[in-house]
Amino acid sequence: MIKIEAIIRPNKLDDVKAALDALGVQGMTVSHVMGSGKQRGRTQHYRGQEYVVNLLDKIKLETVVSDAEADSVVKAITKAAATGEIGDGKVFLSRIDNAVRIRTGEEGDGAIR
């Protein structure tokens, strides 16, 4: 199994979820993160003082899929999350050795669908 970890723009989450839905991928875990990279933050002002916030709100979406699905899932995410502007984010792939569905105790590919 492959874990696909995508860092995307918050306002792209709905599009990405729809794209995954279209592929039949429903299981995923999402969290609020902050990212730094090439994208520049907006400056904030509080009583004349300037704060440059260089950690920007991002969404991390994790989904563990079978080896076979990985490629199409990455493509779908990449397509749905892209705007072409700096800050679109990354997708990281890594190997998962096993998965267990807590409810049933099922392991392996059966646990993630």
Place this chain on the structure above:
Amino acid sequence: MIKIEAIIRPNKLDDVKAALDALGVQGMTVSHVMGSGKQRGRTQHYRGQEYVVNLLDKIKLETVVSDAEADSVVKAITKAAATGEIGDGKVFLSRIDNAVRIRTGEEGDGAIR
């Protein structure tokens, strides 16, 4: 070393922590995430409009353990987090190549206990 990543129900965190404690596993990192899967969300209503929230509050618990411990830890988590209802969550296992304890610089298994 193995990283055990469990997505569980928020109200099961205390039970899971107790179960890990019983095994002598104290080191862990916990975060608030949102999950989507088979479990259906509750609908919300705001001024007559319906919102179906399909991202549900979950807890992600990560703990890195030695290869030897992994099995019993997964079992303990699975047992403590299960209710038998859809939405209990998953446990994912993956390999960690090294660990460093920041305080001392210790590496490997010594860093995580």
Place this chain on the structure above:
Amino acid sequence: MIKIEAIIRPNKLDDVKAALDALGVQGMTVSHVMGSGKQRGRTQHYRGQEYVVNLLDKIKLETVVSDAEADSVVKAITKAAATGEIGDGKVFLSRIDNAVRIRTGEEGDGAIR
């Protein structure tokens, strides 16, 4: 590529970021997590009742770097995040099989710099 995952004290984030900056590492993803380990929590009191909070605020910093950079990055983080007191946190290393830059579709090492 290597994923470096560091659990650090919240107030060390600025120092760690500066250290990474000095190495030319700008891309990273940061999130608020809670950690348990050897460090003891402060007790809280609400109307005479005692709550010992054993999940403490921590920051998780993730950065994916090329194999060559990994070592120096870990050193930099370890140095910047250390106070010598219990609770400084851990660094975990694991292998990333591929990375994609969403904006351009670039893959591999090119996607993360």
Place this chain on the structure above:
Amino acid sequence: MVKAGRILAAGGLFLLAMGAARAEQDIDTGDTAWVLISAALVMLMTPGLGLFYAGMVRAKNVLGTLMHSFTMVALVGVAWVLWGYSLAFGGDGALIGSLEWIGLRGVTGDPGPYADNIPHLAFMTFQGMFAIITPALISGAFAERMRFGAFLLFMLLWSTFVYSPICHWVWGSGGWLGGLGALDFAGGTVVHISSGIAALACALMLGRRKHLGSEEMAPHNLTMTIIGTALLWFGWFGFNAGSALAADGLAASAFVVTNTAAASAALSWMLVETLHRRRSTALGAASGAVAGLVAITPAAGFVGPVSAVVIGFVVSFLSYGAILLKGRLGYDDALDVVAVHFVGGAWGALATGLFASLAINDGGANGLFFGGGLALLGRQFVGVAATAAFSLIASLIILLLVRVFIPLRVTDEDETIGLDLSQHGEMGYNLEAV
């Protein structure tokens, strides 16, 4: 229209009741205390409205939404003193006031022509608080997308060229609607219909928020909305009972029906929700309370408590229906100003024509259900129609004019980022900073 019994009766009956020992131009300290505290209460309503609205938007727009109310206290607060009050209450014109009281020249601590029992300045500032909240009410319509500069310019023009004239028509000396003899105790037409229909103009001109319908736009903090509702309700006692311009039986009566209608409408909104969706919500209870307060506003000094129960009970069904209708018609009145203020205000004005009773206020009239026939109802209808028509058209013209100088909407990117960062360079919450 007749505001309070106070205004008309000022030269007559009332003075006798005050006790013979009081000279004709004397200030009554009790009445003055009541009007001053009422003015303070109405002032508090505007930030209260800001909270009510800001709780309903997404977190990235919370400050921008608060600013829509807060800056009205500042902007109209100054404009009212410099020219707004004079345009609304100066002179004897049928359509608009005069410039005689510009910069409050001649408006002093002595009683003025509108109330002989309180300082003219107390009357002025009490009225000023109404002038402040009215444009703020509109802002719910264009929440989450209006450019801040365009907002300020629109509001300055609207306050001057829509609020002041309508206020003069209804409450100003010689105002044509006041002359007709319709009833508006505390601002059903002047405040709620004028702003409620202007909200429609804004919603139409600004267009829908990006991704409305596809993205989730649930209220970001309903506890804030509840706090705002509490402050609105609290302040509304000043709004309605203060409009008696005296601390007397009429004020007490207005106070009681205000509370009663709000309570009744909160219950009936919860009921209609339960019928429609099987659950009653906190946002619903709050919305109902506000709708009830809107509806009772024109009627407050003219109807009894049981009538107030009915007026409040009915308004929730009308406003809730208008919200559902909005979904069908497709305009994006983000925070339902049309449904709550225009529909609620119009119902309240017409309900005054149904439920008014001389037994409650002998300076008023009898409505349809109290033996007065259709006469009052007809006059009320004219008031609603004239106010709505003028405000709708004038608001559209002003928006078109503003657009010549500043785009009304923020850019798409700024809308995505939110008003707080894009318009003000701030964030509402930094709850997790170290």
Place this chain on the structure above:
Amino acid sequence: MVKAGRILAAGGLFLLAMGAARAEQDIDTGDTAWVLISAALVMLMTPGLGLFYAGMVRAKNVLGTLMHSFTMVALVGVAWVLWGYSLAFGGDGALIGSLEWIGLRGVTGDPGPYADNIPHLAFMTFQGMFAIITPALISGAFAERMRFGAFLLFMLLWSTFVYSPICHWVWGSGGWLGGLGALDFAGGTVVHISSGIAALACALMLGRRKHLGSEEMAPHNLTMTIIGTALLWFGWFGFNAGSALAADGLAASAFVVTNTAAASAALSWMLVETLHRRRSTALGAASGAVAGLVAITPAAGFVGPVSAVVIGFVVSFLSYGAILLKGRLGYDDALDVVAVHFVGGAWGALATGLFASLAINDGGANGLFFGGGLALLGRQFVGVAATAAFSLIASLIILLLVRVFIPLRVTDEDETIGLDLSQHGEMGYNLEAV
């Protein structure tokens, strides 16, 4: 019991002091302004209480807890006008009022039998605000687990069959406790003891929250609790000083002791915490302030400022002790209504028997420490005991009755999910939506 000097003295001394030029049935504008603004202040206390309570629960129950207070303004707001006031203040019965003022028939802007200086409607609505907050106080006991429908039904019945009778006993014309001559200036028995002991009934009948003790149940937002405390303290000036029913020296005296007792109790709660846990907390300061306000309520118009310092100082030790005791006894009075309102109210009622002084209010009596012997203290004790006994038993009966129609508790799953989603289909906070 004697409420304010006002009620008893209404026909006598007071009028003389008002100046000869004032006719007997004249409304005093200053007194009316004071009672109306006091009513508004007391109204604000109920949402303030909602915030005080809601800050202490977990985030998933924040709206449900706010609704427990907010809906009381709506529900009792209507019921009081329709029948509650008449049951409490109509007629001359010993045990309960009459139906003569049902729907406020005959209650007008003229003075009524309870106060000749203000409109009857002003007295009615001021009293109504007390009727609203009292049941809301109870709701802290069953926080985080009561079914919303059962809650509404319980409250409607409790207001009608517990509050109105007790109110009549103490303040109504002919009420038997009033006849005894015990003192309750602003509602120590009527409001705090009645609700505080009803809270015990609720805690016992509903049982403990799931996982109490094992799961962490720390307050989710103490800043909200502080805001609520501020609004409660602010509103309490209306509650206590408004109970003078006039803007006079007695009102000023009640105002001063109210502030003083609250301040003193906030300090002493911080002290007892420091002794017990080596730290003084914000929740403790807030809790102390509220306990002090409760304790001074019955005494407000009868004691001097130094007595108020003592009354406030002592109450924190008693209430804090009662909270510790609760832990031992094991009932789950979630937000400590028993400890704060029953214990605080009982202490205040008895303290009135200790500290009351004719030098402060010649319509009152001298307590034990001011040369009055044990007579007043005994009467105070009867008041506490009778109110507590009746409210406890009647509350239990009503809960048993409600349970026949609707389960009192939410299901286990709904309790886990929280009241907001399960009872209202909403969430309090969506701070991280896009």
Place this chain on the structure above:
Amino acid sequence: MVKAGRILAAGGLFLLAMGAARAEQDIDTGDTAWVLISAALVMLMTPGLGLFYAGMVRAKNVLGTLMHSFTMVALVGVAWVLWGYSLAFGGDGALIGSLEWIGLRGVTGDPGPYADNIPHLAFMTFQGMFAIITPALISGAFAERMRFGAFLLFMLLWSTFVYSPICHWVWGSGGWLGGLGALDFAGGTVVHISSGIAALACALMLGRRKHLGSEEMAPHNLTMTIIGTALLWFGWFGFNAGSALAADGLAASAFVVTNTAAASAALSWMLVETLHRRRSTALGAASGAVAGLVAITPAAGFVGPVSAVVIGFVVSFLSYGAILLKGRLGYDDALDVVAVHFVGGAWGALATGLFASLAINDGGANGLFFGGGLALLGRQFVGVAATAAFSLIASLIILLLVRVFIPLRVTDEDETIGLDLSQHGEMGYNLEAV
């Protein structure tokens, strides 16, 4: 200095205007209602200030910051009654009051020497609310780092040995500054200059926050700051218009200029921000409003509305400039108490010397721009200088003294953890608990 016309005119003109039927020692119910509600309004300002400040700190210090205000209501609330009022207003000394009214002995519901139209207790408690908020204002300077015990001790001493004397100088019978004939309507010197310069002493003595400049210290919740601002503005009507000590034309005039100056300053702060940073912020609008309220405080009963527009407009430039200057000078006045209260208060006091007019208040004087020459301006300057010098030196001495017993600052570790956990063992928010 002359506070309100009321105090000086108490034996003269005013009584005539009250009507012949009123006996000389009679309480006016309207005036009493106004002063009591004003006292309640000013009380609310202190928790309002707590919110204003607490929104600007980091989340880990939110309760600690709220406590800095909240505990002042408690601590000074008790101290004022026990000895503070007597030290400020008792006796006839030039430099300090006496102990004659200790524990409020002899202070009753009858009128006192400072106002013959209201109960002495009403005057006492109104003044007490000023004594409460003044030290709370200082606390913004040492936010996020002061030890709680040291804080309490400092405040108790400051209130007793700085506030009470200065208050006596200015408003007390025989006070030397009052004797000079400078004008301070509602506390420009007594409240704002005294606290604003004490803030400088605290900032210097406590030193800078750890990591200031390197770590981000953005306000954690500006919606809280806006709520606080709204409550401050609302309460300030009591502060300024209540200082008339009567519900009359002067109160109305003070009310109007208060609102106008706040509104004008909110606009001008937004302007100066836009000039400097191209964006106007919510924090800026709030800061401007507070600065405007500070500036109009000494002038409130002496200047007209157009003057108020100017006074408010100017203050934002001065305060904003002072904030920028702070950055250069390097002291860490965390929440800009010096810039807002000292600079704003000093400007207001001097502006009174420019804009005061006998046409507004014939108990006042004419300022430079109204034909009064430099005389008044000179007296105002003496008032500013004397108050600032005394408060600065006395505050430093008290801090040095406190430091002998308790370290002023928390430990480094506790500062990192935050005041909430380290000083109070609590957390403000637990929004994500299960």
